[in-house]
Amino acid sequence: MGLTGIEIYKLLPKTNCGECGVPTCLAFAMGLAAAKAELVQCPHLSDEVRIQLAEASAPPILPVVIGTGESALKIGGETVMFRHEKRFENPTGIALLITDEMSDAEVDYRLLKINELVYERVGLTLRAELVALKSETGDAAKFTALVNKVKAGTEANIILMSENMEALGAGAKACAERKPLLYAATKNNLDAATALAKETGCPLGVKAESIEALTALTEKLAGAGIKNLVVDSGARNVKQALQDQLIIRSAALNKKYRPLGYPTIVFPCEMAKDPMQEAVIAAVFVAKYAGVIVLSDFSGESLFPLLVARLNIYTDPQRPMTTKQGIYEINEPDENSPLMVTSNFSLTYSIVSGEIESSKAPCYLFVKDTEGLSVVTSWAAGKFNSETIGSAILKSGITDKIKHRKLIIPGYIADERDAIAEEMPGWEIIVGPKDAADLTPFLKNWKP
């Protein structure tokens, strides 16, 4: 909440009736300020005070949802400038541009890309989640036809792009139930755009020629009760676009400046001369604060690195992603299959298990809890060594599953071999390759 406990207290009834669950109004005010209590808990607030407090307690960057259901994209809701302070909440949405001037074949090809360029990594599904449909011709019928084709061809969330209100309105009617982002309201069409957003209940993009001009528009829209906004400062060169992202985020968070407290949309598709350059520019805005980026095109070689970059920037800095400790059976192992050990950092687990899978060799992989640290890091930190590995494996129940007594350890912890052997009497400790990518030839030579 933007207000302090004392400021809130001044607005409360000061009767200390206790109905909110705490004994005094002051305690309740402190709770509100710390976001530990909710406004509805006090039944004695006047409407005026309720609205005032609700406004003050709204998140500094409003969350906006594009689309519906499970695959809807949530953007905004960010609370920090730097990811080490607290995780970034809602990853930048990535949109692929489709225009009404493209041939049917081109549109089909783009829909195929949106639907099929999907990647699994550390147990998560990564993909671009939006199509941006642009009316270049301004022809409402043509735009409607495109929208209908796309709607039938993909579940991806939709952005409708046109400053021509007739085309935008027609597009919106064709897919209102999918809750598309309507882009964009400008100073020239503000009234019509306001009406369309009200009528359809869809989120609205707002475009201006500068940040200052943008604030005038968002203030008007907010005044008309429309706050489901995604903002565009209009910058189309990389330098200005980055500065604008920095300024908008800072104004919203550091100055609690409401007129800029919305997620942003950025257009690398209008900033680059080729797809490689565009992909690199997109990476800038994944790191620096875009809510959505619109790309003129992508393919596996550009989308994959961008999605993984986004995953990295948006991971929780306090808690690395982990896999549960335990025995993992890969490729249907039996009592003669090899046993390997690795750490429980999700990335390590997914790399190692992926390599084992593709080697086709049946294996047991024991994942040791290393508090989410990689093999080398946890070894350096003393969390992945003879004592911890030996006893965990002996207690795991693996000895009921295998007849041999051999354990393969990662090549990077070769120095631990003798110490592990000491902790595990009767076992042979084998040093595996350093890099999991070399597991296939190594496993070919395995004998129980």
Add this chain to the structure above:
Amino acid sequence: MAYEIPKITYSGKIREVTAGTGDKAITVGGETAYPFHLYEGQMPNLPRLAMEVYDTPPEDWPEAALEPFKDVVNDAAAWAQKCVNEYSAEMICLQLTSTDPNGADRPVNEAAALVKKVSDAIDVPLIIWGTANHEKDIEVFKAAAEICQGKNLIIGPVEEGDHKQIAGAVGGKHILAAQTPIDINLAKQLNILLGNAGVPDDKLIIDPTVSGIGYGIEYAYSVMERMRIAALTQQDAKLQFPIICNIARETWKTKEARISEEENPTMGNAGKRGILLEAMSATLLLMAGADILIMRHPEAQKLVKELIKDLAA
């Protein structure tokens, strides 16, 4: 409420460090704001890119990375010249892989002679990079520094374990790249130790240890951001140094830079993917405060160079 551009008040400044000599000497650092926050302060010296050269033909590089250098992999000096002449490299980083005692164990005098040869073949600043084997690095750096007197090299990595010897032998004459494992406190500590060992402030840069996209780049990213916050807003003098990132080899060694399109069609063209992994990793590090990026592929280098130009246009 009237609109007003919110501005951070910075109280610190990154030191300027100059590498190389003569017309082609390069100064990095000097920032008075967070990376590319040009509405708040200055970046008098834009980030610079060094291109990698190896002292031995690379064995395990993906095809796309090797292709541009096929004709020069056996000759580090020719390789360096190719980078400067054909790809307009602003700096060269000679990776002394073959000195590793657990590998080819190239003798110290040979390694130093090679450093000299490469350094004489180019007029841009030279970075030399050891293998993090302390005993060997100390000897190689000593010999190379001696034979390249006055060249104002950048020498790394200097770690806690070998900082005293390296600072003693080389400190002040060349620039040292102080490497610590992705930890702001360890970085600060090592900079203090190097200061105590007589290394002047204008002969020191920070290597925070980086990894590429998909391999923990977010850790380096945040540590670098925190370093800049401490340096620029908390007057932490021992973190007010330029940052160097040895990023190329971290990206090209990954599986994702190798997988062929036949093997996995959704991953697209392997060569372009490798280039973009390198260029995008470099981009993220630029956003976090990198002053020198060590790059490999000419295309990746070009993409990032253009980006820097556009960001500061």
